Amino acid sequence: MRENFRKRINELESRVIAMGKTVETAIASSVKALKDRNLEEAEKIIRDDEMINRQRWEIEENCVNLIAMQQPVASDLREIIAIMNIVTDLERMGDHAEGLAKIVLLLGKETPxxxxxxxxxxxxxxxxxxRKSIDAFIRRDAKAAEAICALDDEVDELNDKVYHKMIQSMISQPQTVTRATYQIWAARNLERIADHVTNICERIVYLATGSMHKLPNISTY
Amino acid sequence: MAALKTRISIENLNMFYGDFHALKDVCLQVPQNNVTALIGPSGCGKSTLLRCVNRMNDLIDGVRTEGRIIIDDQNIFSPETDVVLLRKKVGMVFQRPNVFDQSILNNLRFGLRIHRQMRSKSETMELIQKSLEDVGLWDILKDKLHHNARQLSLEQQQRLCIARVLILLPEVILLDEPCSSLDPIATMRIEELLRVLRERYTLVIVTHNMQQAARASDYTGFMYMGQLIEFGLTQGIFTAPCKELTENYITGHFG
Structure with a gap:
């Protein structure tokens, strides 16, 4: 019973790692498509988001089955709850990668x-x-998870920079309003992706310590 | 939430069966009007601890006890303690329903007689009705009170055993694996009953069934090799226990 449970938990962990990789690839591809103005690649990313959604549902279904059939408690229960939350965040991150790809299509071949x-x-x-959060998840490393959240501030600062730069452009060159708005949206998608990582980190802290709380250095706007 | 009141205070309790050190320095404050579950592997001392609280262990030869159990400002081990009165105040329900091979009525009257609770016939009937109502049997049994209690289903027999405790107007009810001979539906109904009874009584339940402890209790104590390893709110014990031993036991690493 116990061995079977551990085996199924390990399988779930592998699926989470795989899903993390898929999401990372989606983010990398969407930003590359944005830089290269590659509309075909953007369309592919939008299509592939369905795969991420499917991974999430499959993992979640496995979690529900484990809860129903094995009645896990303590760290076993926390792990399953953490996984259910982590895959929700990963799926949302996939949506933001898809959002970036849609911006590629909106910008078209226009000059940024x-x-x-x-x-x-x-x-x-x-x-x-x-990457670091998935690693911390595997190692149940609450300290590492907390440290990752500090990086979110850097992403927020860059988001602010893009925002102010684009606003300036809109003021000085009104013909750029549409394109500048798209670029604000693009940055916003990335900023949200980083926020979702901090959610994952909170779940890692919960998994490792049993304590459920918001971690510092998290943008709330 | 109102401040938690201690109903039973177990202080540095040690118990020996001859040379065997069965309970080691157990300290536990049992909260009033709550269900407290004791869990742990076989032989960990949970039933022994339960049986200390109404001095059932006195019946075993070679038992030696150190430490104190305080109920109503009195150490139950002191020579002044009237054990019969103690067992009236602290009732007990056992693993298998132990109804007497007599009528339902006699089963309920028995305790009243033993404790010389002489009452008028109408008062006795009122008590019988009340205690059967409390365990959800009155409507089913009111016309069958002269039937033999052995004819009842196991669940009904166990309910009758609880009614037999309630009729003596106890304050604490000890339950030693009260559902182990019942099917899951009957178990669920007894668990529901415990939740109702805790409004008026303090309950302590020993169970092998961890899910039962999680479902039915407010507080849980985990025992291992005669020691109380961890005690706390049930939801805390089953989501994030503090001690590694507790974690290992409830997640099935041993036991």
Whole structure:
């Protein structure tokens, strides 16, 4: 009974890791598509989001079955609850990658307001946070999870920079309003992705310690 | 939430069966009007601890007890304690329903007679009705009070045993695996009954069934090798226990 349970939990963990990789790839591809103005790639990302959604439902269904059939308690229960929450955040992150891909389509072949400088950096940081969070999840490392949240501030700062730059552009060159708005949206998607990583980190802290609380350094706007 | 009142205070309790040290320095404050569950692997001392509270262990040869159990400002181990009165105040329900091979009525009257609770016939009937109502049997049995109690289903027999305790107007009810001979539906109904009874009584239940402890109790104590390892709110014990031993036991690593 116990061994079977552990085996199924390990399988779930592997699925979470795989889903984390899929989401990371979606983010990387969407930012690359944005830089390269690659409309075909953007369309593919939008189609592939369905795969992420499916992964989430499959993992969640497995969690529900484990709860119903094994009646887990203590750390076993916390792990399943953590996984259910983590995959919800991963799925939302996938939606934001899809959001970025939609912006690629909206921008079309039009020239961006200015070359993308901050957005790829934001994407790199968000992906770094994601990788580290999955790693912390596997290691049940509450300290690492808390440390990851500090990176969210950096993503927020970059988001602010993009926002102010675009507003300035809108004021000085009203013909850029539409394109500048798209770029604000793009940054906003990445900023939200980083926020979802902090949610994942909170779940890791819960899993490791049993304490359910909001972690510091989390943007609330 | 109102401040928690202690109903039974167990202080540095040690118990020996001959050379065997069965309970080791157990300290436990049992909260009033709550269901407290004691869990732990076989032989951990949970039933022994339960049986200390109404001095059932006195019946076993070679038992030696150290420490105190305070109920109503009195140490139950002191020479002045009237054990019969103690067992009236602290009633007990056992694993298998132990109804007497007599009528339902006699089963209920028996305790009143033993404790010389002489009452008028109408008062006795009132008490009988009340105690059967409390365990949800009155409507079913009111016309069958002269039937033999052995004819009842096991669940009904166990309910009758609880009624037999209630009729003596106890304050604390000890239950030693009260559902182990019942099917899941009957078990669920007894658990529901416990939740109702805790409004008026303090209940302590020993159970092998961890899910039962999780479902039916407010507080849980985990015992291992004669020691009380951890005691706390049931929801805390079953979601984030403080002690590794508790965690390992409830997640099925041993026991």
């Amino acid at each position: 307001v200015e070359a993308f400088t901050h957005i790829p950096v934001m994407a790199d940081k968000a992906m770094e946070m994601l």
